[in-house]
Amino acid sequence: MAVAVAHGAEAAELRRAWHRSGQRRRLVSLLLVAPLFLYVLLTFMLPIGLVLYRAFENPELIEAFPETASTLSGWDGGEGLPPDPVFATFARELADAPKRATAEAARRLNYEISGFRTLISSSARKIDSIEPAEPSAMRDALIELDARWGEPAYWHAMKRATPSYTPYYILAAVDLRQDDRGDVVQAPEDQRTYVDILLRTLRIAAVVTLVCLLLGFPLANLMANASGPFAVVLMIAVMLPFWTSLLARTSAWIVLLQKEGLVNSLLAWLGLIQAPLELIFNTTGLYIVMVHMMLPFMVLPLYATMKGIPPHFMKASASLGAHPLRGFLHVYLPMTLPGVGAGALLTFIVTVGYYITPSLVASASDQMVGYFIAFFANTTINWGMASALGMVLLACVVVLYLIAARMVGIRQLAGLK
């Protein structure tokens, strides 16, 4: 109130002091949030940036054959073979390059044309037998070594693999490739796999989300309206699996669903089945276990929303003569939508990125994108492909995250009201 009664110079002075203290307050807040902000920036955002970088980085050929790379970039890449000096430079560098660098380059070229690896390694072994000669003679000598050096397709592939950065991996991650003219085309029919894997991932996430919603909505509703011991039991049933180690839950399901597991024994004992059902290591197992894992993600936001809906709304609608079903559809359901949105998007986002559980309970043909990222990173050590698939998955998650942020808000998504 001091501001209101002060006049003239006094008021101006007071306003400045008020402003200064506000600025200082804000500075303190910034300093408080800065440590976590910088930590997330350096140990989380920077790594994501590195994944993006690795999806395009293309150092192998430049490292092994730097001069060949630069002469190839001068070639227009038209029909026919590159000019003779390219052959001469390549033959010289192939003989001189360190073994390790050659092996890396051979591996990289093999992504472009299958069989390129053996072409490089066999040529590298025999190259020392060629006497240095005129460029045109070197060309003939290389073709003499292996006829494939006379096919333009191999040189086009090598030219595509020489720049410092390549769209190869990101295109391959969506079943596209560059042809010899540099145009983007679909991969050959028998090599299209990743779009299918991506669609399968989205389909699995959608089904899991839908099943969780169908089970979670009535469950959350029951929890919000239950009282006494029943309410406690319901709460424990949702929270205990949620707090239990993911691997403990997965091992429980494997034991329960396997051929001589409890479910099959029970069904056989009841006389419902003659032979044991295949309940795990297939799509059925994947869905059963994933729904169990994800149900709390759906139920908790729904429960929070439903708990906030005053019960007298439904009573009011009933007292006005509405059938309970009508009251539910027109009064209750619309008020639960923020919870439905938060729960569904959260469930979908978490499911899309799952990798550990599917790798343990599903068959090879049920694996999702995450499995292939880990496969390329840990088994074949193809960082480019792992990173590119990571970027495709990340793009899906970011789009969903932005939709969620817009539709239900970050705070609701995080479980803050």
Place this chain on the structure above:
Amino acid sequence: MQYRHQIALVRTLRHLFGAAMVLFLLAPLAAVVPLSFSAGSFLSYPLPGLSLRWYETVFLDGPWLATLKNSLIVGVVATIAATVLGTLAAYAFARRDLPMPTAVLGFLIAPMIVPPVISGLGMYFLLAWLGLTSTMAGVIVAHTVLAAPFVLITVTATLQGFDMSLLRAAASLGASPTRAFLTIVVPVITPGIVAGALFAFMTSFDEVVVTLFLAGPAQRTLPLKMFEGLRDNIEPSILAMATFLMVIAAMTLIVSVMLMKKNTRNLGGRPGGTMAETGE
């Protein structure tokens, strides 16, 4: 009431449904407990006899204990770091004068949204660059950033019920902002901070995917060993460990519920928001 029969029917169906869901959610967990006390090595009923041999394997044997020790070291250090970082940031949000608070919050909770397989890949690149792969430090750095959002959310939820005018009262009585924070805010929100720390610890203690990318043989954590065991050949020792982890989960759940209750009391009955979510 013309709907009485319908209502009674709906009520019965709802309770049956609730009982079925309780069975679906809890039965798998309950079913493994007896198996872990089996005297035999088959994972099916009936049990050939009872014994503690699988618990002896898990708790008296070197490999399991070594991974448990690694998990505890990583969990405790990462929890302390995440709790400090997360609590300070949550307090900044509660002061309500941060520029673009929603965008900043969205940025800070990104580690719990991005699939861990992507985070793990990126952190591997970063740590390889720094020469920190296959070190405890590397695993701890990664677990800290994954756990911090859970502290941030839990403490922010707690602070939502905190009456900020108490701080102005302290200031008017001559307390410095630091003193006001330590003597007024911290005591009131301590249950929230401890609950956040509990979330952070459980996040680290259950983390598999990122650790898979970063840990060498000497940093193998408990979940990593369980994962490898499940991939190769599931045996009752894994179920003994799973039972142990369920007991831990139950105790954590009880403690966190007690903390939330205490928190609501501390804030004069105002609820602080829902519990945070936890990822893979």
